[in-house]
Amino acid sequence: MLRNTLDKKTLQGLQRKISEGLLPQWVVTDPDIYQLEVEKVFSCTWQFLAHESELKEAGSYVTRWIVNDPVLLVRTNSGELKAFLNSCTHRGVHLCTADFGKKKTFTCPYHGWSFNLEGELIGIVAGDKVYGEEMDKSEWGLRPIPRLESYRGMIFANLDRNAMPLEEYLGGMKWYFDILLGRSDGGMEVRGIPQRWVATANWKAVQENFAADPYHVQTTHRSTVEMGISPSDPLYASYGHAIVLEHGHGINVATSKTGRSIYPFQATPELMWPMFERNLSPEQYDLLSRTTVFVGGVFPNLSFVSPVHGTEGHLHNYLNFRVWRPLGPDKVEVWCWFMIDKAAPEDYKEAAYRGYIGSFGSSGTLEMDDTENWSRIVQASKGIMSRDKELNYNNVANYLMGSGKFEPDENFPGPGTAYPTTYVDFISRGLHEYWFELISKDLLDAGEEAK
């Protein structure tokens, strides 16, 4: 008999497996786990909404989602950023349905109430004729998203007004964000609009793919080896460091076998290198000089990759950020941003953008390789054997790579626990532990954790 409820015994069993470096397969398709995630993970963690360059002028706005909460993010006349629930306060209609634009007011399509950039209710159709004198418009403004904070131009929101500050949440990731987002004068800018598409996948599996899994590169993206773009050395994606950070975050810093990159400063134009030296600490500058790819994730569902793509003489680097918006246990809406150094030459930016579209865009070659595997995980995790919460069939995924084999590299210059290869599962394990801590909060009594 399958046990269908998420009782304490099930959670304790899950906790025990996670501590052993194993992840029961049922957690990637179980509807009860998904509900817990919506209520206990996405309701209180920092969610990426947009980059500041997407909202340049007063009146600029974008519409986004925090799982099922629609968000309207605007730049007000005073230049401040504000985020509201994108839902009319009259009867709850989804207020603004455009992805982005520029406006002075937002008018509801249902009965015509209108709101200004501050979210204040400024117009009611036939207002004084149908509402009494006592109707206080100031009570009916758009509902603000409780917290909105930025780091290096990255705007995050949190539905929990008591959440720790964004900078504390990001912790050691800030040091790496400084390299990725703050290396050049003027920082990064978003080019184009975020592409989005729906994939059959569990959000945890895709977050792990970026945050913690260079091991898949040699096999999943085998075609790049066959085309001669990537080396055939089975360890080629392992050279570098995997860095475990707090709160389920992690980053992989990929070099080459020598510990240096064959493409100094990620093949960026040389004229930019003095900027990097000016804007970064000596340790950050040195790390950037010898890194080919940065790939990682901010828990729960923001991933990024900063690769080198192209062919000799036409190499380029960019920064791809993506949010995996869960639409259910086995579906994500992928939001995918292209960013590049504002200070880079225009022709370089354009070539990098084309490279991105062909590789990590919605129809990109690398993207399609990955999507296929993500959908296969959930397809194979819905049957009797996978849904078995008592684990009679022992259907658990393996996160044991590197255990007992590698110790942290004390000489690594950045924050976090850095392992001397990216072929380890420690970032995933950190992610699973933090995830479990959040979903099980208040469900396991103190002192009753599984031994």
Ligand code: FES
């Ligand atoms: S629901 Fe918006 S004006 Fe009525």
Ligand SMILES: [Fe+2]
């Ligand atoms: Fe991949």
